[in-house]
Amino acid sequence: MILEKDYRISEIDPRVYGSFVEHLGRAVYGGVYEPGHPTADEQGFRRDVLELVKELNTPIIRYPGGNFVSGYNWEDGIGPKENRPRRLDLAWRTVETNEVGVNEFADWAKKAGSEVMMAINLGTRGVDAARNIVEYCNHPGGSYYSDLRKSHGYAEPHGFKLWCLGNEMDGPWQIGAKTAYEYGRVAAESAKVMKWVDPSIELVACGSSNIAMPTFGEWEATILDHTYEHVDYVSLHTYYGNRDNDTPNFLARTLGMDEFINSVIAICDYIKAKKRSKKTLHLSFDEWNVWFHSNEADKKVEPWTVAPPLLEDVYTMEDALLVGSMLISLLRRADRVKVACIAQLINVIAPIMTQNGGPAWRQTIFYPFMHASLYGRGVALLPVIKSDKYDTKEFTDVPYLDSIAVLNEEKDELTIFAVNRNIEGGLDFTCDLRGFADYSVVEHIVLAHEDLKAVNTADNPNNVQPTAGGGAKADAGKLTALLPKASWNVIRLAKRS
Ligand code: AHR
Numbered sequence: 001m002i003l004e005k006d007y008r009i010s011e012i013d014p015r016v017y018g019s020f021v022e023h024l025g026r027a028v029y030g031g032v033y034e035p036g037h038p039t040a041d042e043q044g045f046r047r048d049v050l051e052l053v054k055e056l057n058t059p060i061i062r063y064p065g066g067n068f069v070s071g072y073n074w075e076d077g078i079g080p081k082e083n084r085p086r087r088l089d090l091a092w093r094t095v096e097t098n099e100v101g102v103n104e105f106a107d108w109a110k111k112a113g114s115e116v117m118m119a120i121n122l123g124t125r126g127v128d129a130a131r132n133i134v135e136y137c138n139h140p141g142g143s144y145y146s147d148l149r150k151s152h153g154y155a156e157p158h159g160f161k162l163w164c165l166g167n168e169m170d171g172p173w174q175i176g177a178k179t180a181y182e183y184g185r186v187a188a189e190s191a192k193v194m195k196w197v198d199p200s201i202e203l204v205a206c207g208s209s210n211i212a213m214p215t216f217g218e219w220e221a222t223i224l225d226h227t228y229e230h231v232d233y234v235s236l237h238t239y240y241g242n243r244d245n246d247t248p249n250f251l252a253r254t255l256g257m258d259e260f261i262n263s264v265i266a267i268c269d270y271i272k273a274k275k276r277s278k279k280t281l282h283l284s285f286d287e288w289n290v291w292f293h294s295n296e297a298d299k300k301v302e303p304w305t306v307a308p309p310l311l312e313d314v315y316t317m318e319d320a321l322l323v324g325s326m327l328i329s330l331l332r333r334a335d336r337v338k339v340a341c342i343a344q345l346i347n348v349i350a351p352i353m354t355q356n357g358g359p360a361w362r363q364t365i366f367y368p369f370m371h372a373s374l375y376g377r378g379v380a381l382l383p384v385i386k387s388d389k390y391d392t393k394e395f396t397d398v399p400y401l402d403s404i405a406v407l408n409e410e411k412d413e414l415t416i417f418a419v420n421r422n423i424e425g426g427l428d429f430t431c432d433l434r435g436f437a438d439y440s441v442v443e444h445i446v447l448a449h450e451d452l453k454a455v456n457t458a459d460n461p462n463n464v465q466p467t468a469g470g471g472a473k474a475d476a477g478k479l480t481a482l483l484p485k486a487s488w489n490v491i492r493l494a495k496r497s
Pocket of ligand 1: 066067287344
């Protein structure tokens with residue numbers, strides 16, 4: 001690999017280390033909120049979970065959905081808890097008690113050190129509810145909804161800056177799914193009034209639910225035709241799995257993610273050109289992760305219960321490798337991907353797991369996300385990579401080495417994130433550090449395990465965890481390291497004082 005100080009992709013927007021909490025399964029009830037738990041604080045929030053969320057240093061958390069939001073009446077979750085209705089959530093076939101709503105979530109996010117990325121319902125609702133929720137959350141006072149918020153004990157506005165215009169509106173599974181034309185119109189009109197209430201907010205329009213949607217491409221072009229001048233981002237979602245247990249193929253899936261990102265950028269720029277617009281649209285990759293382990297178990301869950309275990313994927317070592325590669329893909333396009341949310345945060349396809357009444361622990365995927373969030377702040381550098389390659393049934397020319405580097409100019413620190421996709425052997429890694437001759441290695445963190453299917457559980461929470469003994473060395477601008485087979489590596493360098 002060659003790294004050159006002046007070959008820059010872009011400043012990294014910290015919001016690429018965002019996450020997501022949906023009213024789904026045990027994400028909120030049993031994750032965020034469990035009043036009877038031994039660690040619960042005065043608001044019923046689990047302190048043990050908050051501590052783990054803080055370790056992830058996630059700057060923004062998307063809420064309250066997801067599919068859930070497309071049937072959600074936000075007014076159900078405000079005011080005295082005893083008056084809040086129990087509703088059928090048609091998205092996940094559960095009962096929503098509404099004990100947690102927007103105010104409680106804002107409090108929780110503050111305790112976690114994160115901002116809220118608020119999603120509105122464009123499935124069953126529209127322009128009217130859209131303007132009202134912005135007024136309730138962001139208007140200082142002197143109007144019906146802002147004064148209602150004050151009467152609920154929130155004198156100061158929440159000031160949410162980033163809002164999603166619905167969720168996956170192209171998907172037939174979505175409550176109130178829409179054609180691109182229908183969605184484009186309601187999204188544009190909602191965007192207009194939301195910004196009239198609070199001109200400081202930024203908005204995300206729904207792109208396709210994934211690149212395999214039959215309407216992918218056409219959907220983006222149509223909805224952006226309507227919304228381009230009203231919104232700031234278009235969303236992307238993707239989940240990967242290793243259903244046929246073909247690990248080399250699974251680890252190559254980020255080649256598809258790169259293609260997805262590049263395609264959406266191309267469509268945004270096509271609309272920009274067509275409209276002769278001066279504005280460049282950015283991307284919000286606001287759902288990404290591995291999701292497949294729990295698919296079968298979820299089919300057996302009893303409907304219409306409160307907070308049943310749903311989407312509780314137990315992540316393996318190899319899942320952590322793919323999550324590492326997904327982070328690298330996001331950083332590779334740091335020039336256009338400005339927001340990204342690992343989906344999700346607690347219990348539901350999540351880096352953090354809990355038992356009701358019991359402990360909370362870190363899943364395997366917790367680590368690459370935490371490392372990227374902690375050390376991936378600054379400028380993404382464009383690496384030149386020469387690596388041996390392999391072919392799989394779905395991908396050709398897959399480099400064994402997947403890597404990116406981040407320069408933190410304030411701290412004079414350089415961090416290299418690298419995945420060795422080779423499950424058979426180690427990789428001799430050399431990096432020509434041009435312009436970094438006066439940097440030396442601070443630590444080389446490695447996440448690896450003999451068993452690629454190894455997991456962390458309540459009984460064995462530290463089965464898969466990083467070690468700091470990777471052995472990378474830098475001398476006169478030349479870095480050498482052995483990247484163990486199937487490993488996630490974080491090589492941290494700093495300028496010698
Ligand atoms: O994150 C789980 C679900 O995946 C979300 O509710 C939905 O937006 C997506 O299909």
